[in-house]
Amino acid sequence: MPPCKAEVKKLSFFYGTMQALHQIDLPLADKHVTALVGPSGCGKSTLLRCFNRIHDLYPNTRYDGEIILYPSGANIVDKSIDPIEMRMRIGMVFQKPNPFPKSIFENVAYGLRLKGITNKTELKDRVEVALTSTAIWEEIKDRLNKSAYELSGGQQQRLCIARAVAAEPEMLLMDEPCSALDPIASAKIEDLIRELRKKYAVLIVTHNMQQASRASDYTAFMYLGRLVEFGTTTDIFTNPKSKETEDYVTGRFG
Amino acid sequence: MDKQTAKIVARRKLEDRIFNALGIFCTLVALSTLALLLGDLLVTGLSRIDWQFLTSFPSRKAERSGILSSWVGSLVVMCVTGCTAVPLGIAAGVYMEEYGRKGRINTIIEVNIANLAGVPSIIYGLMALGIFVYYLGLGQSVLAGGLTLAVLILPIVIVSTREALRTVPVQIREAAYALGASKWQVISHHLLRYSLGGISTGVIIAISRAIGETAPLITIGALTFIAFLPTSPLAEPFPEHLTDWLHSPFAVLPIQMFNWTSRPTEDFHRNAAAAGIILIAVTLSLNAVAIFVRHRVRRHIKW
Numbered sequence: 001m002p003p004c005k006a007e008v009k010k011l012s013f014f015y016g017t018m019q020a021l022h023q024i025d026l027p028l029a030d031k032h033v034t035a036l037v038g039p040s041g042c043g044k045s046t047l048l049r050c051f052n053r054i055h056d057l058y059p060n061t062r063y064d065g066e067i068i069l070y071p072s073g074a075n076i077v078d079k080s081i082d083p084i085e086m087r088m089r090i091g092m093v094f095q096k097p098n099p100f101p102k103s104i105f106e107n108v109a110y111g112l113r114l115k116g117i118t119n120k121t122e123l124k125d126r127v128e129v130a131l132t133s134t135a136i137w138e139e140i141k142d143r144l145n146k147s148a149y150e151l152s153g154g155q156q157q158r159l160c161i162a163r164a165v166a167a168e169p170e171m172l173l174m175d176e177p178c179s180a181l182d183p184i185a186s187a188k189i190e191d192l193i194r195e196l197r198k199k200y201a202v203l204i205v206t207h208n209m210q211q212a213s214r215a216s217d218y219t220a221f222m223y224l225g226r227l228v229e230f231g232t233t234t235d236i237f238t239n240p241k242s243k244e245t246e247d248y249v250t251g252r253f254g
Numbered sequence: 255m256d257k258q259t260a261k262i263v264a265r266r267k268l269e270d271r272i273f274n275a276l277g278i279f280c281t282l283v284a285l286s287t288l289a290l291l292l293g294d295l296l297v298t299g300l301s302r303i304d305w306q307f308l309t310s311f312p313s314r315k316a317e318r319s320g321i322l323s324s325w326v327g328s329l330v331v332m333c334v335t336g337c338t339a340v341p342l343g344i345a346a347g348v349y350m351e352e353y354g355r356k357g358r359i360n361t362i363i364e365v366n367i368a369n370l371a372g373v374p375s376i377i378y379g380l381m382a383l384g385i386f387v388y389y390l391g392l393g394q395s396v397l398a399g400g401l402t403l404a405v406l407i408l409p410i411v412i413v414s415t416r417e418a419l420r421t422v423p424v425q426i427r428e429a430a431y432a433l434g435a436s437k438w439q440v441i442s443h444h445l446l447r448y449s450l451g452g453i454s455t456g457v458i459i460a461i462s463r464a465i466g467e468t469a470p471l472i473t474i475g476a477l478t479f480i481a482f483l484p485t486s487p488l489a490e491p492f493p494e495h496l497t498d499w500l501h502s503p504f505a506v507l508p509i510q511m512f513n514w515t516s517r518p519t520e521d522f523h524r525n526a527a528a529a530g531i532i533l534i535a536v537t538l539s540l541n542a543v544a545i546f547v548r549h550r551v552r553r554h555i556k557w
Contacts, residue, residue, distance in 0.1 A: 052432055059356065088434035098425040101448060101555040110443075111433040147554065163433070 004070055005030035005171055005201035006051070011065035011077070013046055013055070020046045022226045023065070028171075028218075030070075033193060033202040035216035035233065037209065038248065043225040044205045048173050051076060051203065052090045053083035069170070088115060091164030091200075092173040096180045097156035099148035099163070104140055107148045107159055111167035130166035134158045134192055154185025161192060165200070172196060174204040178211065190215045209249055213237050221245045292534070299527025307528060311481040312510065316521035321529050323480045324510035327396070328465060330484055330499055331506055334400020335407065335464050340457055342404070343411025344446075347453075350412070351419045352441055371409040378406045379473025387474050394475035396484060397500040402470050407460035414456020418449035451551025455544045462540040466533060468508040478513040480505045507533050 006028045013021035021043050028034050036044040046055075053076065055061040063077035069089070076086055088111075099107050108127045117123060127144075131137040136158040140151065148159055157177060164172060174193070178186035186208075193215045196202055206212050212219055212233065219236040221229045221244070229236060229245045240246040247253045310320025354360045382402035392398040422445050430440045446453075484502035489495040507529055514526035 054428060054432060057428070057431060084434050084436055087432055092432040094425060094429065094432075096425060098423075098429045100426065100429065100444065110430075114434050114439065149555075160429070163429075167433070 001027065002029045002032060004028060006070065006076075007066075007068045008047070009066040009068065011047070011050065011063065011067060013043075013050060013064070014062040016060040020225050021050075024222075024227045026220055026227055026230060028201050028203060030201045031197055031199070032217040033197045033204060033215055034218040034220065035212040036203065036205045036220050036222060037207075037212050038222035038228075039253070040207075042222045044222050045175055046225075047222070048175055048203060048205050051171070051173050052087045052092050053077065053081075054087075054092070056083050088167060089169055090171045090173060091167070091169035093157070093161050093164050093175065093177045095176045097153055097160050099151075099156050099159055101147065101149060103145045104148050104151070104159060105144040108162050108166045111163060115167055126166055127162075130162040131159075133165060133195070134162040135188070135195075136162065152185070154181050154188060157181060157185070157189060158192065161189075161196075165196070169200070172200045172202045174202065176205050176207060179207065186211070209237075209251065221248060223248070295527050295530050295534070298524055299529075299531045302524045302528035303531065307525075312479055312505075312513075313481075316514075316517075316519065316525055319514075319522075319525055321507065321510055321532065323483060324505045324507045324529070325532070326483050327476075327480070327504035328506040330396050330502075331400045331403065331471075331504060332461060332465060334397060334500070335403040336457075336461060338401060339404035339407050339411055339460065343408050343457075343460075344415050344453060346408075347412045347415025347419065348441060348446070351416045352437065352445070367409050367412055371413065374469075375406055375467055376469040376473060378402060379470030381405070382470060383474045393501065394477070394503055395501045396504045398474055399471050399476055399504060399506070402474055403464040403467055406467065406470060407464050410460040410463065411453075411457055414460075415449070415453050418452025418456065419445055421452060422448050448555055451548050451555075455548050458540050458544040458547070462537045462544075465506075465540075466508055466537060468506075468512055471506055471509060472512075476509055477503050477505045478509055507536075 004027050008024050008026040008028075011021055011024040012019060024047060026034075026047075036047060038044050049055055050063060050067060055063070065077070067076040068074070069076055069086075074081055076090075091111075100110065102110075105127055108130050109123050112123055112126055117126070128137060128141075131140065136155060139155065140159075143150070148156060151159060157180075161177070177193075178189050181189065190211060193202060193204065197217070204212075204216065206215075216233045219231065219233045220227055221236060221240075221242075223244055229240060229242050231241075236245060237249050240249060306318075307320045308325070309322050310318060311323050312321075313319045350360065350363065354363075379402060382398065382405065386392045386398040386401050387394060392401070426444060426448070427440060430444050435443065480503060484499035484504065485495050487496045487499055489498075511526045511529040511533065514522045514529065517523070
């Protein structure tokens with residue numbers, strides 16, 4: 001396995017008294033895509049959302065265990081780690097495209113502004129770089145000042161990815177990024193994910209088995225809050241060790 | 255279709271028609287009452303509105319009377335009310351919605367704020383008489399009047415702020431937090447901006463309610479007959495009179511109107527109707543502004 005970008009160690013997570021994750025262990029390879037698959041309610045999104053501590057926004061949530069981020073070795077879910085700093089270092093893309101009701105430019109520039117960049121030329125350059133890297137620059141370069149809501153769903157999602165990568169995070173989280181998109185727009189996002197892994201460790205939650213097999217290098221199968229099996233995507237799909245994994249990836253349940 | 259079904263369908267159709275007619279009738283009753291009132295007011299008062307009416311002080315002679323002191327009074331009182339109730343109400347709404355921990359205390363406060371909005375306004379007048387006029391020694395001034403109405407509309411501002419904040423979808427909040435925004439940045443860069451339409455609608459409606467309030471101001475002792483204006487804050491020598499207007503006695507439009515209605519002669523009633531028209535015009539145009547603002551903001555933001 002290539003060098004790790006992050007490593008989940010004995011991570012449990014609680015919503016109040018309800019335990020949603022049980023002792024998860026999962027390595028994430030740098031510059032590779034890891035897919036989290038499993039039936040609805042198995043805890044994939046919950047696990048993904050631990051990485052940027054977005055659970056902290058809601059009351060009565062509790063982490064137990066570690067997510068170590070390399071090379072710094074910091075434990076992301078430790079109370080002493082500032083979640084704001086973590087969120088600047090780890091970008092996230094959501095299930096439904098969620099651009100701000102601002103201009104296209106301001107959407108992408110927002111993460112940079114939060115990092116304290118105010119220089120107009122630098123902002124402009126980095127917005128262009130981000131939009132180019134998400135393959136949307138050519139389509140929208142003439143309407144950067146138009147509202148992001150004028151874009152199609154697929155374009156909005158690529159804009160949201162650009163927004164997440166503009167501040168050059170260390171890692172990218174994607175929570176079913178194609179579930180609200182049509183097949184053509186999904187295919188574009190998948191191409192984009194393959195591009196993004198050249199720079200980032202990508203963790204992606206997906207319900208779509210074809211997508212997992214096409215776009216990811218490693219796959220983790222989760223069930224009922226536990227990690228059942230983890231391996232290279234080829235192994236999980238062609239030679240699964242557990243019966244549950246096999247049933248799920250072949251579409252017999254879930 | 256068999257006979258039984260046909261009978262049922264016919265019955266349903268009849269029920270529908272009856273209810274439809276009933277609805278139209280009720281709507282017409284409400285609308286025609288309003289139209290009648292407005293019409294009566296216009297017929298009586300419209301001819302009385304002219305430049306002289308707007309620029310004269312009240313007088314013992316009806317035809318020489320005007321509403322200068324009362325519209326200026328309404329304006330300055332609304333200044334005080336707006337400047338205090340709007341920031342306080344928005345801040346309280348933001349705190350309760352975004353910072354306050356959701357628990358029993360928050361629920362109790364929430365229920366009580368909703369209740370406050372329903373307390374008769376004269377009760378606010380009595381409270382203000384005790385607290386602002388006597389205890390704080392503000393006297394029967396513009397400041398006391400403005401603060402009284404501010405307390406009166408505070409619940410409306412708070413509730414509409416909270417409701418407006420609640421309409422911002424959770425996905426937008428999470429998007430901002432996920433980029434590393436702090437709570438205050440999420441509030442100031444996003445939540446307040448996107449809910450501006452709802453908040454300003456609430457504020458405008460609250461102000462238009464305050465403009466028409468009479469009882470609490472009579473309770474605290476607003477004048478019914480006043481023949482001078484508050485000192486201009488810009489009066490010479492300059493900064494000395496900056497806050498004098500706050501301590502000036504005042505009358506407001508609805509009180510002036512009330513005063514004229516209680517006179518026995520017909521010509522004063524015409525004055526009252528004319529003042530009423532102006533009051534209604536101001537209120538309706540404020541409501542129109544609120545509708546306009548809401549539509550404008552909605553055009554740019556759709557969730």
